[in-house]
Amino acid sequence: MSYPDGSPGWLITRHAEAKELLTHKSFSARQEGIISPVPTELQYDGRPADPGAFAKTDDPIHSQYRKLVTGFFTVRRTRQLAPMIERIVHEQLDDLEKAGPGADLVEVFTESVPSRVMCEMIGVPESERKTLQRHVETLGRLSCTVPEALAAVSGMSGFLSRFVPARMDDPRDDLLGDLIRGGQLNEQELMGMAATLITGAFDTTGNMLAMGVFTLLEHPDQLAKLREDPELMAGAVEELLRFLTISHLGASRWALEDVEFAGQAIKKGEVVTVALPAVNRDPERYNNPDQLDIGRTDHGHLALGHGVHQCLGQHLARTILRVGYEALFDRFPTLRLTVPGDEIPMRDDFVHYGPRSLPVTWDD
Amino acid sequence: MRITADREVCCSAGQCALIAPDLFDQSDEDGSVVLLEAQPDAGRLDTLREVVSRCPTGAIRIEEDPGA
Ligand code: SF4
Numbered sequence: 001m002s003y004p005d006g007s008p009g010w011l012i013t014r015h016a017e018a019k020e021l022l023t024h025k026s027f028s029a030r031q032e033g034i035i036s037p038v039p040t041e042l043q044y045d046g047r048p049a050d051p052g053a054f055a056k057t058d059d060p061i062h063s064q065y066r067k068l069v070t071g072f073f074t075v076r077r078t079r080q081l082a083p084m085i086e087r088i089v090h091e092q093l094d095d096l097e098k099a100g101p102g103a104d105l106v107e108v109f110t111e112s113v114p115s116r117v118m119c120e121m122i123g124v125p126e127s128e129r130k131t132l133q134r135h136v137e138t139l140g141r142l143s144c145t146v147p148e149a150l151a152a153v154s155g156m157s158g159f160l161s162r163f164v165p166a167r168m169d170d171p172r173d174d175l176l177g178d179l180i181r182g183g184q185l186n187e188q189e190l191m192g193m194a195a196t197l198i199t200g201a202f203d204t205t206g207n208m209l210a211m212g213v214f215t216l217l218e219h220p221d222q223l224a225k226l227r228e229d230p231e232l233m234a235g236a237v238e239e240l241l242r243f244l245t246i247s248h249l250g251a252s253r254w255a256l257e258d259v260e261f262a263g264q265a266i267k268k269g270e271v272v273t274v275a276l277p278a279v280n281r282d283p284e285r286y287n288n289p290d291q292l293d294i295g296r297t298d299h300g301h302l303a304l305g306h307g308v309h310q311c312l313g314q315h316l317a318r319t320i321l322r323v324g325y326e327a328l329f330d331r332f333p334t335l336r337l338t339v340p341g342d343e344i345p346m347r348d349d350f351v352h353y354g355p356r357s358l359p360v361t362w363d364d
Numbered sequence: 365m366r367i368t369a370d371r372e373v374c375c376s377a378g379q380c381a382l383i384a385p386d387l388f389d390q391s392d393e394d395g396s397v398v399l400l401e402a403q404p405d406a407g408r409l410d411t412l413r414e415v416v417s418r419c420p421t422g423a424i425r426i427e428e429d430p431g432a
Binding site for chain 1: 375376377378381382385389390391392393394395396414417418420421422
């Protein structure tokens, strides 16, 4: 296929080939060579990623940075965060209760929970959260213009250049404090790392939380099953991740050399995009791929990527989703949409797919 | 059956600890894989195959007993 800037590119829609690409040594995730497969105002200008922004680098640089924070995101550590997450979820649900019956679930609940969790983990003051959220949102919008992006970037870096040095003088007992005390990162790198964590956590999980609620409300049989047997929750979260694949533009890599891949000759510099939603519904991999089945056991989806860049915060996201869905449907058993599902406005011009708003109501 | 886990290759994605918490854990420092049980009984083969296929970096290998 041809990419929006006219250069030739490739699209992967098969599950097996996607896994192979994302672990292939001849393909790079470095920001320098990535071209978006969909038109955007912003195209990378060949600049390398900022120091500490490890998602857009390759190994060994990538793993040097990533390893400094992976200890905070293990399965066990993120499970230990459940009480904090539960507190935040319930506080937001208190707000929801006060706001209704009848409220926008995105505004009161799904958007706030993950950003509050991440802010608490790295010690970002609550007063800054909404502004940062807007910046992250701007940068994730495909129609974002260059001046808008510059404003968002300078808003972010303006905040970070006040926040990080202040914390370096006075490290707290949190993730950022530990990184500072570890002494392996300089100020620039700490800023890049904080930006990566903020951008990685805010929009992604919020959209997934909202999309999952929307989807369950639209599949009442599945929701009823889940209510009957709460044990199904972990599997339901995986199935929602697969079914929804909110990173709908996929993951891209570029060839570091001429290489033959999946029977095609790919030239050095050409970009290959994994169409994650297609891959996660590959009929060669899944039975009835287009059906939401929370009882499905053969997940192995790629919604969170594959290879060394597989989502760092995935277990944190899983915990937020599990706690969030559980508490919401538990406290609001009569929750329902106030408009037909096809009238819900969607964020189809964003890197992460989700509803713009989710008008719901419930019986008092 | 023997399992090996390569900490150098591991990117700490924790699929192993998620799928089979009795066989794998992750270190507190850098989240890299910690093997809790190197020779689980053969009944765990399906779970282990799932772990191998889900590990994003191919850090985990199973050596099946010859003839088993
Ligand atoms: S699944 Fe693989 S990469 Fe992830 S922690 Fe386990 S061994 Fe490491």
